[in-house]
Amino acid sequence: MSFKTTAAPCALLIGACLAPALAHASEADGPATVVDSIIVTGRRNAEDPAVVAEARDRLSRTPGAVAVISAESYADRFAQGFSDTLRNVPGVLAQKRYGEESRLSIRGSGIAQGFHQRGVLLAQDGVPFADADGFSDFQGVDALSARYIEVWKGSNTLRFGGAQLGGAINLVTPTGRTARQENLWQLEGGSFGAMRGHAAVARTQGDWDVYAAASAMQSDGWRDHSQQSQARLTVNAGRSFGEDREVRLIAQAADIKQDISGSLTLDQALKTPRMASTSALTGDQARDLTVKRLTLQTRWRFNETTLFEGAVWGWEKSLYHPIFQVMDQDSATRGAFGRIDWTGQVAGLRADAFYGFSWRHGEVEAQRYVNLSGLRGAKTADARQQASGLDVFAEGRLFVTDRLALVAGGSWGRATRDYADRLNPANDDRIDYDWFSPRLGLLWEAESGAQVFANLTRSVEPPTYGALVQAPLTGFTPVQVQDAWTAEVGTRGRRGAFAWDLTAYRSQIDGEMLNFTTGPDIPAATFNADKTIHQGIEAGLDWTLPVEIADGSLLLRQTWNWSDFRFDGDVRWGDNRLPVVPEHQYRAELTWRHPSGVFVTPSVEWRISQPYVDYANTMKAPDYALMGLTAGFDVRDGLSVYVDARNLTNERYVGEFSAVTDARTVSTAVFFPGEGRSVFAGLRLAY
Numbered sequence: 001m002s003f004k005t006t007a008a009p010c011a012l013l014i015g016a017c018l019a020p021a022l023a024h025a026s027e028a029d030g031p032a033t034v035v036d037s038i039i040v041t042g043r044r045n046a047e048d049p050a051v052v053a054e055a056r057d058r059l060s061r062t063p064g065a066v067a068v069i070s071a072e073s074y075a076d077r078f079a080q081g082f083s084d085t086l087r088n089v090p091g092v093l094a095q096k097r098y099g100e101e102s103r104l105s106i107r108g109s110g111i112a113q114g115f116h117q118r119g120v121l122l123a124q125d126g127v128p129f130a131d132a133d134g135f136s137d138f139q140g141v142d143a144l145s146a147r148y149i150e151v152w153k154g155s156n157t158l159r160f161g162g163a164q165l166g167g168a169i170n171l172v173t174p175t176g177r178t179a180r181q182e183n184l185w186q187l188e189g190g191s192f193g194a195m196r197g198h199a200a201v202a203r204t205q206g207d208w209d210v211y212a213a214a215s216a217m218q219s220d221g222w223r224d225h226s227q228q229s230q231a232r233l234t235v236n237a238g239r240s241f242g243e244d245r246e247v248r249l250i251a252q253a254a255d256i257k258q259d260i261s262g263s264l265t266l267d268q269a270l271k272t273p274r275m276a277s278t279s280a281l282t283g284d285q286a287r288d289l290t291v292k293r294l295t296l297q298t299r300w301r302f303n304e305t306t307l308f309e310g311a312v313w314g315w316e317k318s319l320y321h322p323i324f325q326v327m328d329q330d331s332a333t334r335g336a337f338g339r340i341d342w343t344g345q346v347a348g349l350r351a352d353a354f355y356g357f358s359w360r361h362g363e364v365e366a367q368r369y370v371n372l373s374g375l376r377g378a379k380t381a382d383a384r385q386q387a388s389g390l391d392v393f394a395e396g397r398l399f400v401t402d403r404l405a406l407v408a409g410g411s412w413g414r415a416t417r418d419y420a421d422r423l424n425p426a427n428d429d430r431i432d433y434d435w436f437s438p439r440l441g442l443l444w445e446a447e448s449g450a451q452v453f454a455n456l457t458r459s460v461e462p463p464t465y466g467a468l469v470q471a472p473l474t475g476f477t478p479v480q481v482q483d484a485w486t487a488e489v490g491t492r493g494r495r496g497a498f499a500w501d502l503t504a505y506r507s508q509i510d511g512e513m514l515n516f517t518t519g520p521d522i523p524a525a526t527f528n529a530d531k532t533i534h535q536g537i538e539a540g541l542d543w544t545l546p547v548e549i550a551d552g553s554l555l556l557r558q559t560w561n562w563s564d565f566r567f568d569g570d571v572r573w574g575d576n577r578l579p580v581v582p583e584h585q586y587r588a589e590l591t592w593r594h595p596s597g598v599f600v601t602p603s604v605e606w607r608i609s610q611p612y613v614d615y616a617n618t619m620k621a622p623d624y625a626l627m628g629l630t631a632g633f634d635v636r637d638g639l640s641v642y643v644d645a646r647n648l649t650n651e652r653y654v655g656e657f658s659a660v661t662d663a664r665t666v667s668t669a670v671f672f673p674g675e676g677r678s679v680f681a682g683l684r685l686a687y
Contacts, residue, residue: 048072051178052148061352061397063407063441063453064156065091065490065503065538069149071180076599076632076642078188078196078680080217082169085143087605088589090501090559091153091538093581095656097672098221099228099258100138101287103580103656107154107486107505108534108565109166111580112515112526114658114670118464120166121157125173125250127295127313132333132362132387133417134164135464139256140291140317144186144198145213145234146171147178153538154505155439155457155486158409159339161358161391163437163460165484165507165534173236173250176202176209181638181686184213190644190680193220210237222675223261225276225285231255244301252293260285260323265669266621269654273673279324284374288320310338310356326369326376333362346398355394362387364465379423385465386418395439407441407455415462419469419476429475433462435483450493459484459507467513467526480528484509490538501540508533508568514578514615515659531568532578536561552594560586567615576617579659584608597634602627607655613670619663621671624653638687643679650677 048056052070059066067089074085081100086092093105105111109119117136122129124146130136143149150170152159157168174180179202186198200213211234218229231254238248262277262285279285297311314334321327339356364385370377395409414434421427441455461482468476490503511528538561545554563585565578577583589603604627610620627649632642651674658670 049180055148055150055172059150059152060451060492061443062152062156062159063405063443063455064457064488065153065501065505066156067151067153067501069151071147071174074143075180075684076640076644076682077630078190078194078644078682079143081138081141081143085146085149086151086169087587088540088557088559089151090540091503091536091561092151093561093563093585096675097656098223098226098261099219100141100256101258102138104138104166104169105581106151106166107507107536108563108578108581109164111565111578112513112659114515118466118513119164119461121160121162121164121168123160123168124171124252124293125295125297126160126170126309126311126337127293127315128333128335128360131331131364131464132335132360132389133385133415133464134389134461135466137289139258139287139289140252140254140293141171142215142232142234142252142254143171144215145173145200145232145252147174147180148172153503154488154507155437155459155484156455158393158395158411158437158439158457159354161337161356161393161411161413163391163411163413163435163458165459165461165482165486165509173234174200174202174211174213175236175238175248176204176211179211183685183687185685186682188680188682191678192222192675193218194680195219207240208238209240210235212236221259221261222678223274223276223673225259225280226261228256228258230257241300244299244307246300247298248296250293250295250297252291254289254291256287256289256291258287258289260287263658263670263672266654266671268669269671269673270622270652273652273676277669282373283322283324283371285323286321286374290318292316305342305344307341308338309341310336312336322371322374324371325380326371326374328367328369328376329364331362331364333360335360350399351397353394353396357393358389358391360389381471382422383427383469384420384422385469386420387416387465389413389415397443403445403447405443407443408439410436410438412436413460417462417465417468417476419465427469427475429468431468431476433481435460435481446493448493448495450491450495452489452491454487454489456485456487459486461513463513463526470525477526479513479526480511482509482511482513482528484512484534497544497546499542501538503538504536505538506533506535529567530570532566532570533568534563534565536563536565549592550594552592552598555591555593557589557591558587560584573615576615577612579612579614579617580657582607582609582611582623597640598632600629600631602629604628613657613668614660614663614666616662616664619668621654621657624651624655624674626651626653626674638685640684640686642682642684644682645677645679647675647677652676 082094083096086094095103152168184200188196196217198215213234233253235251240246262280293315295313317331319329337358343352368381393411397405418430437458439457444452463479467479470477486507488505492501509532512532540559543556567573586606591601593599606625613619629645653674654671655674656672
């Protein structure tokens, strides 16, 4: 598919985004409002309760691309993972592999990671989901127990002390005061034998409050050998000591069992997509995980100008993961963070700032065994992986005029890796990393609430153990830190019937960590490229149409991403395009909503361009367009029914795959078939 065939819809979206941004700021347009991932303040809507609006206002102080996704925005869908909750956020690629395993990439972060995730800081209430070395998985994330989700795109993670290329995603747990309702009972079911139950209660008693939620799910899965079962528990209890003064204890637990169906060749994925790979069946491949997390945190206002937020936390994880071998791991991670927010004046000018630290330390007891049909055989590896990290950070804004703020900040980071191989001490190794990431920015805000921003930021990502320990190499593989400078400029806001979110960015990366085999004698899963470029445009546009149908309003929501990721004069690959992420991707939803509570939302997800599969640029994955439909109505006050129908045309497609070096010379059994037609229904009682 050529770019010419996509120019019209893309130009329409960009033009509609730019037009209101260039309008005169003082022109009267009524009060500002908000949509799913646009940050402006003012009149509330159904997806913007007060607690979410406050979060949007806080994130809008960032001179860069950010978003807030309220729980209301995905409440009427069968939302299971990031591929469901983040699908309308410009610049975020969240593509389902199987179950809750997805590819999560923001602006090409972790672009070559063929499993799990790196390059984005995943957190809940500021506490990382990742191991201390930065390697993350998704199974511990529970979208149903989030009040809202914060997305800090690109290098805009300084508030967490992070310096990842992709940014940060933080799920915020409801409290007894901020939960959507006091009592919630939810039952869902549908295709592939899926059943899920969810219950939550929220209570306040004087200065005390508590939120508790439990959910359980099981599914046969669309493909062979993809059954899954899950049980999750969340408790958030707190006591208030006055306005902006509280102490809170958050406990979370999860028990997740997931069979793995494996990847296929492109021909298999399109012709026999429900089959499991031979290795998945013979090895009874699975990923069984238990997680226990505990956080003690506080929010404490010292005076009108100074607010402190901090926490100490710890979690344990047990993983039984038969794949090519049986991976059997027990890990424990602990940490703390503290942050001060200050507002005041500097030299008579309005100013604000935040500063703080984030520390974590963890160890993984990692064993591997020969896979005997999913059971442990002879032990092949026994190691202790210790890692730690410390970030000290600060950022300040100085308003040189009433509307224009200069922003400056930075973070100093230190990470350690200490590896002990109990079977072969010759592999023992240790390495330390230190860096400084500065940040400069501008933020201008019109009287209407519309904003224009720009920034220049350095991002740094040290390698995880998955990159450093690559048998049969002795000791650590010499993988270096990934270093990048990112410039971005953008605008967000609302004008009349339009709400927009538009950002252009360019990252120049030195030593991007990519994954493929470099040669028959050096089977390195990860290595550093020389220089690469990630540049693109993230565009979101909401349009409240000036018509009504059957007394119902119409809202057209669109997102479009242009992602131009490529090598920059590489010795082997020249200026080839990087694989996996499509150059153009578009999504649209048209929602008709009646005041009585009835709504209908048809949607389209369109991979406009065909992404490359290999670094040699000899093979592409097919483009596709998927049609969906969600609908629902209120039976009575507090009782509602909804339906979520996906891939209505039952199209055969591959939404996700891993990168290879050269499709002409290596195996290309790297494709995960997209799910066929499915329908899910839900019944929710809230009071």
